[in-house]
Amino acid sequence: MTGGVPSADDRVFVGLGANLGDARATLQSALAGLAALPGIVLVRASGFYRTAPVDADGPDYLNAVAELRSTLAPEALLDALQAIEQRHGRQRPYRNAPRTLDLDLLLVGQHAQHDDRLTLPHPRLHERAFVLAPLQELAPGLEIAGLGTVGALLASCTGQPIERLP
Numbered sequence: 001m002t003g004g005v006p007s008a009d010d011r012v013f014v015g016l017g018a019n020l021g022d023a024r025a026t027l028q029s030a031l032a033g034l035a036a037l038p039g040i041v042l043v044r045a046s047g048f049y050r051t052a053p054v055d056a057d058g059p060d061y062l063n064a065v066a067e068l069r070s071t072l073a074p075e076a077l078l079d080a081l082q083a084i085e086q087r088h089g090r091q092r093p094y095r096n097a098p099r100t101l102d103l104d105l106l107l108v109g110q111h112a113q114h115d116d117r118l119t120l121p122h123p124r125l126h127e128r129a130f131v132l133a134p135l136q137e138l139a140p141g142l143e144i145a146g147l148g149t150v151g152a153l154l155a156s157c158t159g160q161p162i163e164r165l166p
Helices: 023-035 074-087 129-138 150-155
Strands: 012-018 040-045 049-051 061-070 102-108 162-164
Touching: 012 023, 012 129, 023 040, 023 061, 023 074, 049 129, 061 129, 074 102, 102 129, 129 150, 129 162
Parallel strands: none
Antiparallel strands: 012 061, 012 102, 040 061, 049 061, 049 162
């Protein structure tokens, strides 16, 4: 990444989740919204996974991960993700509340950042099977700087039930 803008070979990964309303339709709409963003190319998306909420109550989630190429700076990409969430009725009444749509910027290449607005890699991605299983589907050998490989991290999340949906 040069000057805050990802290079063409930076792989960007975004986590998607929903557990209110028609979650499958919401995730499909969110993927279409990502693909329509200027400066973004949707490379591919994982399958959908059903998971129980982690550290929260509510219905089961549907989760996925999208791989993008982006010319946007991480903060601009975060703004775009939050705008898509808002279009899908995202509300934040309290931490880990059920949601119509959650879009998390997981990785922007090997870019590391930690400030009041954005932490990259995402601060809890290494602890969440609902992120790691779809990420492994897209990038099985991916090394996350300072954390390890996606496969090794997923192996440490064995107590989190997850089901890949057809």
